[in-house]
Amino acid sequence: MSINNEEFRPKIVAFCCNWCSYAGADLAGSSRLAYPADVKIIRVPCSCRVNPMFILRAFEKGADGVIICGCHPGDCHYSTGNYYARRRMTLLFSMLDYMGVENGRTRVEWVSAAEGVKFSQTMNEFVEKIHSLGENVRLGDLRCKN
């Protein structure tokens, strides 16, 4: 497989909570479960640390998709963080959808430290979805386009 420059190569930011999803991504790594290199992970202590501004910022700077991964509801290391994240992200995603931004560009997935397979599968699916949506043109700052 060689890199074709013509091909659409999405920029995807994945916010992963330190305790479950980041570990899940580590497990995907140590289990050699491949997913596209387009996904870049940012470690946050908890999904509740993800500010909607981070997500919009990513889109502003040219991201084509943003995914937030946290512990399964009930399993949050901080007991309640992902519950808050869940409400925040639901409302934010709904607003983006309301404004005509394709709703497949954002996603929340709960991935435990044991779910390396799920992490890899989720990322593969998400990248595929972004490929089908194509480049993000509705929510970016033109100045950041190359």
Next chain:
Amino acid sequence: MQELINRAKELLANGTVARVLGWKAGDLPYNPEPAFFTTAEELDNFVYNGFCGANLSKYMIAASKLEGKTMVCLKPCDTYSFNQLIKEHRVDREKAYIVGVGCKGKLSIEKVKDLGIKGITAVSGAEMSDDAETLTFQTIYGDKSCAYADAMLERCHVCKGKEHMVYDELIGESKDTKDAERFAEVEKIEAMSPAEKFAFFQKELSKCIRCNACRNVCPACSCRKCVFDSTKFDSAQKANVDSFEEKMFHIIRAFHVAGRCTDCGECSRVCPQGIPLHLFNRKFIKDIDELYGEYQAGADTDSKAPLTNFTFDDAEPSIVTKR
């Protein structure tokens, strides 16, 4: 109005309050301004009519820091904002003497002008005592008139009701003005295709001049330093070069007041470009009502706000794609 002035003078005279927060007559028939009155003489300029749309609760943040109590005139919808400010410790209930004033719907001069009425030198029918259904204008281009309801602010057509949520005493009667569904406009947009939705908001937001009037008038946007003015977040903005920043600003503005916004409609009232900003806030309100149970910010001072609350079986964010 006279009853209000008399009561204000009385409260000033007997020392109950140190000042009165109300509206002062403007230099045109339709531009009264929010004002503090400290003497009986100043109160001669006090006015309360259909053009007194301004929600005075936000001025109480500053007034709470002053010596003595402030008599503040709040319309039914303003009291929701005041309650919300109490809840967030931004105003001191003890420093306020709340006179709940009656309301028969507030007027928008923009709407009057959109009806082709210009050069206005005098208005009748906007007084609170007047039950007139019609507004009459004297203009330099002749006399004009329009139905009161046709000149009403959008928010009054979806009025939350005549009840004051918090007050010390009530003066004046209120009128039912609701004649539209609160979420009808939101539903209309929700029914659009993504491309239509995008085009609609792109067009509306392209008018934004980043004057921050919507933010600065908002009683919920009471931050000492807004995140958009702050270097601490690396998000300071002043004006756009590209259309993205308006979207960022308006999404975040609405998000930050989600669950706190009382839907007072001030943002839409003050926008110099007539952007229907309430459509953002009301979308969040509608989602909150549907997903987490009906919630009216400012209806009380102790309930848990939807975004600082949760249940174990809340909807997953993927519900957005499923609806």
Next chain:
Amino acid sequence: MYKIAKENLTALFRLMAEDKALYLPVNNAGQVNFAAWTEDAEVDLDTLKSVKSPKDAFFPQSENLYTCYKDGKKIKIEPEELQHQNFVVFGMKACDVKGVEVLDKVFLSEPVDTFYAARRAHGTIVAMACHEPEETCFCKVFGIDCAEPVADVATWMVEGELYWKALTEKGEALTKAVASLLTETDEAKVEDEKTAIRAIVEKLPYMNLSLEGWNGDALTEKFDSPIWEELYKPCLACGTCTFVCPTCQCYDIKDYDTGHGVQRYRCWDSCMYSDFTMMAHGNNRTSQMQRFRQRFMHKLVYFPANNDGMYSCVGCGRCVEKCPASLNIVKVIKAFENQGGDR
């Protein structure tokens, strides 16, 4: 003097737009602002005032100054190109034209603002007389005659026809370029229109506003007045008045990281904002009262002091219409007037 029938205006715009950019009042989502003409644009010449003044044709709300690119550890700087294409601003009112004159004082005096100067050099202003002035207008107070705008070209809309009169060389050139659509006529109708407009102006409520006492010498007296303390109170510290104003000229310079370079741009600033003139040590105006005072002192005292008595207000009345708290420059002037009387 020429004229053109209202129904032929689209042809006129199309012709002008052939080799120049054309800005004119366009209704976008219910609001009229100056925007580039396109075939689909909903041109609106009837609305008296655009929400924003047309000053951004010469002084845009934001514009790039230069871009820095990274080249290894070195930085490459590319300045933004200056305006080099000719353009026309059509439908400016007398007050807005005067507003540009105010901006000229700022940007064309040394050191000359090259971005602004390039736009001025390439822009032709076609002004339009005010058919029906409104109650918020007070341009006459500043010596402006809205019946007879002074620009490259002056126009009047009378009974379905646009009357056209070139006043400058640029105006003559533009007239020549569109001559095929114009017909020659006399000035009789226009004279009648001017008389009618001037008669209306006399009836406007702000006509008798007095600027007495407002001049460059009034600095200390006005600055130290206790009136400001009361006047500013309803002010919400938004930037509406400054952003709709045809003469407000303050700007901020900011950097934007595009990821592959840094764009340095300038954008309008507002003296009403808490971070206005923020410097490393903090802010030299710490209260909203001080910022509020600054705006009016600048327009009515500091500016005339530095510009031979020219006020930095043209009486367009936009702030009167748009202030969310119903504050405005007229109320300020009047407040001092009353105070003067009491003393």
Next chain:
Amino acid sequence: MQRIGVFVCHCGSNIAATVDVKKVVEMVAMEPGVVHAEDYQYMCSEAGQAKIAEAVKEKNLTGIVVCSCSPRMHENTFRTAAKRAGINPYMVEIANIREHCSWIHKNVEEATEKAVILARAAIAKVNLNAPLFPGESRVTKRALVIGGGIAGIQTALDIADAGYEVDIVEKTPSIGGRMSQLDKTFPTLDCSACILTPKMVEAAAHEKITIYTYSEVEKVSGFVGDFTVDIRKKARSVDANKCTGCGVCQEKCPSKKAPSEFNRGLNTRSAIYTPFAQAIPNVPVIDRDACIKFKTGKCGVCEKVCQAGAIDYTQQDEIVTQKYGAIVVATGFDTIKLDNYDEYAYNQSKDVITSLELERIMNAAGPTKGHLERLSDGKHPHEIVFVQCVGSRCSDNRGKSYCSKICCMYTAKHAMLIRDKYPDVNVTVFYIDVRTPGKNFDEFYRRAVEEYGVNYVKGQVGKVIPQPNGKLLVQGSDLLDNKQIFKEADMVVLATAIEPEASVRQIATMLTASIDTNNFLTEAHPKLRPVESPTAGVFLSGVCQGPKDIPETVAQAGAAAVKAIGLLAKDKLTTNPCTAKADELMCNGCSTCANVCPYGAISYEEKEVNDHGIRETRRIAVVNNALCQGCGACTVTCPSGAMDLQGFSNRQIIAEVDAICR
């Protein structure tokens, strides 16, 4: 501006095989702030760490980025190395170019490009890092052990022997746990009670150990070194101080129909009961659901016969609140429910039993007094079939995906014991694999086959069909002979999968300890920190962490005890410096942040501030650093961004986003 050194690790070929590390070094050297970049075989080695120290010294570094394996692996290593080199440990960031890059990508060009981007993000973050300094908090020198089985008992004994107070909370009326239900233990075949009972007695007699039986943990607050726990002591209806343990009440109790939990419901017990003869404490409890007195108000026999006057029908649940420095979870296991396995006819026939039920049948104190007999008709069996992996290693979602680990050995044990005591009984074992790693384990299994003639059949049982003659028709497959087998058996014994005790979920939630999808508690590191929970101050002992046999459980119990002792031995703890912090000039005092804080770490103060010359008293949020765990919930709920998280600040995360998206 920072002076950043970037160190790119080859990790042998783990990284270097897929990521062009030289190229990464070359690219990152051009990033703002980077003054040094190099690569090395193993950055985590002594020599690798020495390179960091050297560069810090030579280049005057203020920040360090290590491009290596997951920060969950070596962040601490490099922080410590930085500290030794004289840099604040929090000036170190890790770019995870192994787990998140080299191990999942095959294309070198692609992987290298991604490694560079991940490094850039880490560099962008370090540019905004600030030195952080841990605070201190006190340690309460007392441990709580949740669960009184062999794991809990051993942990408690070890901690107590080191001189610290320990409380054991056990939800049943006696300590002893699953091990007390076992008859014999493999591979030595010694009697379970004989080796467990002395431990139980020792624990009960230990002056540093307090045992709360018939008690449950109700609420946990606080944090490492300073937990506050509410323990609910359920009403026993018997005064433990007066009871002499004579047992008369149990004899005389007229209600004897309650199923015996200890005997897995194979027989019944009285309403007032001790679960088994060697119970500790030897104080009965009244099962209020079974007791006639509690159900009808009439009876009161036990009260009449009790010489000591210990019966107290009015006893109420009691809440004991205690402070602890460390908590050990030792909640153990249960066998899974077999409702999903109709094919084994467990619910249809009394003669299909689980292995744990067989333990009770084989035990002299069990329902059959130790005689091997069919529960349906009391007849002596001649043909017994054992089925292994019932619900273990299950590929569908009826059972468990994992291996329960102990079944192979106890099935061999059962087979051997039966063949030894009843040579007339034929024993057949159906197995998928026989797994016998462990000291003397394989020898043990081979003895079963070779010496005792147990018939091992490789294959699974498809169906157990109860026959009209009372026998059980077992249909299985023999994979080695590739044929179907039909066997008429008198008894079928199912080696049922084990799963964590159901209450562990609730306990984990209270402790904010994470659990995996199978409800096993997650260890802080699967290899290197196997007895610690990721939640500081919480340790894991026994099967609650994963399937184990007794020796492993005891070993882990000791290890957990040592970890707890290590914590209790400290007078003070350094706290995580990555805590939230409010900017007092920006804070509105709106209380929204406190509403979402799970630790109650935020309070408000009326504070005099100087806001650029404006002096006033404002209501301002203050974070207690010892309580704050650094989740960041408050930072997002704060609209102005006044509340920020040190180490994961808004600007740092935004810088990472920018670096990735550019």
